[in-house]
Amino acid sequence: MKIGYIQSAPVFGEKQQNFGQIRSLTEGVKADLLVLPELFATGYSFTSKEEAEALSETTEGETARFLKELSVKTSATIVGGFIERENDRIYNALLIVSEGKVIDTYRKIHLFNKEKLWFSPGDKQLKVYDINGVKVGAMICFDWIFPEVCRTLALQGMQVLAHPSNLVMPYCQKAMVTRCLENRIFAVTANRIGTEHRGEDHFTFTGASQITATDGTILSSAPTDQPAIAIIEIDEKQADNKWINYYNNVIEDRRTEFYF
Amino acid sequence: MKIGYIQSAPVFGEKQQNFGQIRSLTEGVKADLLVLPELFATGYSFTSKEEAEALSETTEGETARFLKELSVKTSATIVGGFIERENDRIYNALLIVSEGKVIDTYRKIHLFNKEKLWFSPGDKQLKVYDINGVKVGAMICFDWIFPEVCRTLALQGMQVLAHPSNLVMPYCQKAMVTRCLENRIFAVTANRIGTEHRGEDHFTFTGASQITATDGTILSSAPTDQPAIAIIEIDEKQADNKWINYYNNVIEDRRTEFYF
Numbered sequence: 413m414k415i416g417y418i419q420s421a422p423v424f425g426e427k428q429q430n431f432g433q434i435r436s437l438t439e440g441v442k443a444d445l446l447v448l449p450e451l452f453a454t455g456y457s458f459t460s461k462e463e464a465e466a467l468s469e470t471t472e473g474e475t476a477r478f479l480k481e482l483s484v485k486t487s488a489t490i491v492g493g494f495i496e497r498e499n500d501r502i503y504n505a506l507l508i509v510s511e512g513k514v515i516d517t518y519r520k521i522h523l524f525n526k527e528k529l530w531f532s533p534g535d536k537q538l539k540v541y542d543i544n545g546v547k548v549g550a551m552i553c554f555d556w557i558f559p560e561v562c563r564t565l566a567l568q569g570m571q572v573l574a575h576p577s578n579l580v581m582p583y584c585q586k587a588m589v590t591r592c593l594e595n596r597i598f599a600v601t602a603n604r605i606g607t608e609h610r611g612e613d614h615f616t617f618t619g620a621s622q623i624t625a626t627d628g629t630i631l632s633s634a635p636t637d638q639p640a641i642a643i644i645e646i647d648e649k650q651a652d653n654k655w656i657n658y659y660n661n662v663i664e665d666r667r668t669e670f671y672f
Numbered sequence: 673m674k675i676g677y678i679q680s681a682p683v684f685g686e687k688q689q690n691f692g693q694i695r696s697l698t699e700g701v702k703a704d705l706l707v708l709p710e711l712f713a714t715g716y717s718f719t720s721k722e723e724a725e726a727l728s729e730t731t732e733g734e735t736a737r738f739l740k741e742l743s744v745k746t747s748a749t750i751v752g753g754f755i756e757r758e759n760d761r762i763y764n765a766l767l768i769v770s771e772g773k774v775i776d777t778y779r780k781i782h783l784f785n786k787e788k789l790w791f792s793p794g795d796k797q798l799k800v801y802d803i804n805g806v807k808v809g810a811m812i813c814f815d816w817i818f819p820e821v822c823r824t825l826a827l828q829g830m831q832v833l834a835h836p837s838n839l840v841m842p843y844c845q846k847a848m849v850t851r852c853l854e855n856r857i858f859a860v861t862a863n864r865i866g867t868e869h870r871g872e873d874h875f876t877f878t879g880a881s882q883i884t885a886t887d888g889t890i891l892s893s894a895p896t897d898q899p900a901i902a903i904i905e906i907d908e909k910q911a912d913n914k915w916i917n918y919y920n921n922v923i924e925d926r927r928t929e930f931y932f
Binding site for chain 1: 781782783784785786787788793794797798814817818819820821823824827828843846847849850851853854888917918919920922925926927928930931932
């Protein structure tokens with residue numbers, strides 16, 4: 413199957429412009445799974461909860477509509493970030509969209525930094541989706557630092573992890589090598605680039621979106637400062653093989669009776 | 673406190689010669705914690721269970737005696753590997769020795785490759801020891817690939833991980849950066865060098881012993897092909913601070929209700 417990331421440079425609050433960037437980057441592109449950054453349509457650096465609320469949507473909103481259009485145009489399952497509104501709560505969430513339909517949302521369970529001021533923590537289980545025979549899981553950005561997230565998804569049979577991100581620290585890309593190795597999964601980390609200087613915050617996003625293989629090999633690494641798209645052909649069934657030699661299986665060898 | 677590794681080149685089956693290597697490397701050395709490789713006294717590549725049994729010892733054996741002597745000479749707590757025998761079982765284990773006394777042993781819970789043919793899997797809990805006010809935990813080599821091991825130790829307050837190793841794969845040293853970051857701990861990975869060609873097995877051990885800080889910084893990295901010793905001064909109390917910014921604590925932020 414063909415999996416890829418789209419690395420864009422969102423402009424704060426300018427959804428149509430941000431959709432346009434993705435449209436240009438995906439012109440003529442066909443794939444099976446495409447991952448977009450966290451909050452790719454809205455930008456990241458809110459200065460108040462109200463500001464984030466004003467950019468929030470339901471799964472019927474314009475970002476969902478755009479991703480449905482993109483899934484049809486590219487024939488790919490699309491995973492991309494948005495601000496999800498439900499009742500009086502908003503979440504740092506992502507949409508999983510396939511063949512013009514919303515399959516589900518995931519709401520970031522580990523909020524980073526001031527996200528805790530704007531968003532409610534995720535309240536949905538970590539799930540793996542069978543999409544056209546491929547087992548796809550998803551997490552958002554800072555979820556990476558908790559090994560339990562990838563492990564929980566791998567234990568549900570995840571073959572490919574979709575990982576929309578807005579990374580500002582330098583650690584994640586290397587850590588994804590470990591995450592893939594310890595779980596024998598593929599991962600697509602889609603990061604954004606650019607800077608946001610809003611209120612007292614100044615963020616520089618680190619780009620370097622990455623596709624990582626089950627043995628930790630980095631199959632694709634984007635530049636740190638330019639929009640980019642990469643599509644890599646993988647055999648997702650390699651992720652079903654948890655044996656790393658004749659004697660060791662990274663899942664079956666777990667000694668859960670000794671773990672807290 | 674001063675923590676360090678001793679990277680040696682064990683000769684298979686030659687315990688006195690291997691003790692001698694460590695004695696030379698530690699001449700005049702004073703420290704608080706010194707970590708030796710896995711199976712530093714025996715070598716690694718057994719060709720039968722009987723061969724491993726013949727090199728096994730209790731906590732009253734010559735390897736324990738040597739480490740007690742070393743702990744007095746260096747004033748350091750010593751953590752180093754040995755083959756532990758109890759009743760009719762043998763284990764790939766390590767000794768924790770301080771001030772001339774054996775504190776405990778740990779028996780590797782995740783056996784690598786043919787170790788499964790010679791050794792019984794570890795049957796003791798992962799524990800953290802308060803040694804002169806420092807919280808020390810230990811694991812052996814391949815235990816690294818299971819994130820649950822460091823996590824279980826970190827949840828018990830571990831500040832410094834002692835990690836005797838006989839690494840033959842190229843992944844662990846980088847993964848220890850992730851292990852330290854995700855748990856905010858210090859780690860001392862003591863690897864061996866050299867090759868062993870015994871029976872049908874040919875192993876090259878990768879050296880590059882490493883001391884890693886709570887933020888993933890590599891404080892010391894040994895050569896891949898020479899004996900080495902390094903001692904680094906750290907403030908172990910940095911490991912008690914699990915906050916990575918004003919809002920995020922890598923332990924308290926865990927959402928255990930969502931983890932398998």
